[in-house]
Every structure is written in C-alpha cells, then in structure tokens.
Amino acid sequence: MTVEGPRGTLTHEMMPGIQMKTEGQQLLVSIVAGHSLGEKALGASHGLTRALLKNMVQGVAAGFERKLEIQGVGYRAALEKGKLSMSLGFSHPVVMELPKGVSVDIEKQTLLTVKGVDKYLVGETAAKIRRVKPPEVYKGTGIRYFGEYVRKKVGKTGATGKAGGK
Numbered sequence: 001m002t003v004e005g006p007r008g009t010l011t012h013e014m015m016p017g018i019q020m021k022t023e024g025q026q027l028l029v030s031i032v033a034g035h036s037l038g039e040k041a042l043g044a045s046h047g048l049t050r051a052l053l054k055n056m057v058q059g060v061a062a063g064f065e066r067k068l069e070i071q072g073v074g075y076r077a078a079l080e081k082g083k084l085s086m087s088l089g090f091s092h093p094v095v096m097e098l099p100k101g102v103s104v105d106i107e108k109q110t111l112l113t114v115k116g117v118d119k120y121l122v123g124e125t126a127a128k129i130r131r132v133k134p135p136e137v138y139k140g141t142g143i144r145y146f147g148e149y150v151r152k153k154v155g156k157t158g159a160t161g162k163a164g165g166k
Contacts, residue, residue, distance in 0.1 A: 001053065005060025008101070008117045012052055015045045020053070027053060059117040066126040067146035068112040075133075075141065076109035084112075088133040088143070096132070099125060111146070 001020065002011045014020065017032050029050045031042045058064075070077060070086070077086045084096045084104055098104060102116040102125045112129065116122040126145070135142040135150040144150060 001056075003053070003056040003060050005057070005117075007060050007063050010056045010060055010117060012056060015049060017042045018045055018049050020049075027057075029053065055119045059119055063115060063117050064119045064122045065113055065115045066122050068114065068126060068129055068143055069146050070110040070112070070143050071135075072139075072141035077106055077112055078109065079104065079106060084129070086129075086132065089141075094132050096129065 001014055002009065018029060019032050020027060020029050022028070029046060031046050055064075070088070072089060075086075075088050077084060079085070080095075082098065084098060086094045086096070088094060099121060101118055102114060102121055105113040105115065107113070114122050114126045114129070116125075130143045130145065133142045135144045135148070137150065137153045138155055140150055140152055
C-alpha cells in the first residue's frame with residue numbers, strides 16, 4: 001500500500017488475509033474469508049491495518065507533531081547542522097541525530113516541536129528525546145511532553161534528619 005500526498009509518500013506492506021478496496025472516497029479494509037491465519041489473528045490485524053492506513057492518509061495530508069518542553073535552570077536546546085544539541089546539566093552537551101523524515105523546530109530554546117509525516121517515527125523520536133533527561137519528581141526539571149503534569153514528591157523534612165520529623 002502506497003499513500004501519496006502534499007507532504008510526502010508513505011508505504012506499508014499489507015498482511016496476508018487482509019484485503020483493501022476503494023469505493024468512491026473511502027478505503028475499505030476487510031478480511032479474506034477462509035484464510036489460514038485464523039479468525040482471532042485476522043480480526044486484530046484488520047483493526048491494526050485500518051488504523052495504520054488512517055494514520056498514513058492523515059500524515060501525508062496534514063502531518064503529525066509532538067511538542068516537548070525543557071524545564072530547568074540553564075537547560076536549552078539548539079539545532080546545529082541538522083543535529084539536535086541539548087544542554088541538560090550534564091558535563092557535556094547531548095547531541096542527537098534526527099531520523100530522515102523528522103524535523104525539529106525550536107522556540108525560545110526550551111520548547112521543541114517534533115514534526116513529520118510518519119506518526120510512529122514522530123512519537124518514537126519525541127520519546128527518545130524525552131528519555132535523555134526525563135522529568136525529575138523532586139524538582140520537576142527535565143524534558144516533558146507539552147502540558148504533561150508531573151506530580152512532585154515531598155523531600156525529607158525534620159530538624160533531626162529523620163524522615164518522620166520526630
């Protein structure tokens with residue numbers, strides 16, 4: 001299956017036992033009767049194939065994006081020669097190579113937008129960026145998805161140094 005649109009082209013190999021046909025403006029995905037894979041496996045593959053085709057059509061038409069925000073004093077990101085360079089409090093800047101078909105826009109050095117036509121690739125790239133420095137539960141610093149709420153934990157308290165404060 002190949003889908004072409006204004007933003008690019010995506011291809012996907014159809015699973016055996018699944019057939020697709022077009023009727024007017026609709027793509028219909030159906031199960032081939034009497035296939036050797038079994039009814040349960042074909043049912044799951046049917047829904048997966050339909051969702052993948054929907055994401056392919058949406059991706060080449062409008063594209064996908066995932067926003068990330070960096071929180072922390074001195075934490076920032078920049079694009080250098082097609083690579084993402086991030087200063088995240090480590091002794092060295094973290095440099096990531098972006099996969100083909102994915103671009104990153106940076107606003108205010110702390111707001112990243114990962115864009116592309118392949119939904120899986122956009123989500124995976126955003127997750128890899130977040131994995132470099134996930135949100136810290138005591139201070140709240142790190143890389144998080146835009147709008148993600150990170151529940152902060154209460155640190156140790158008490159004058160005697162014990163956690164209970166007795």
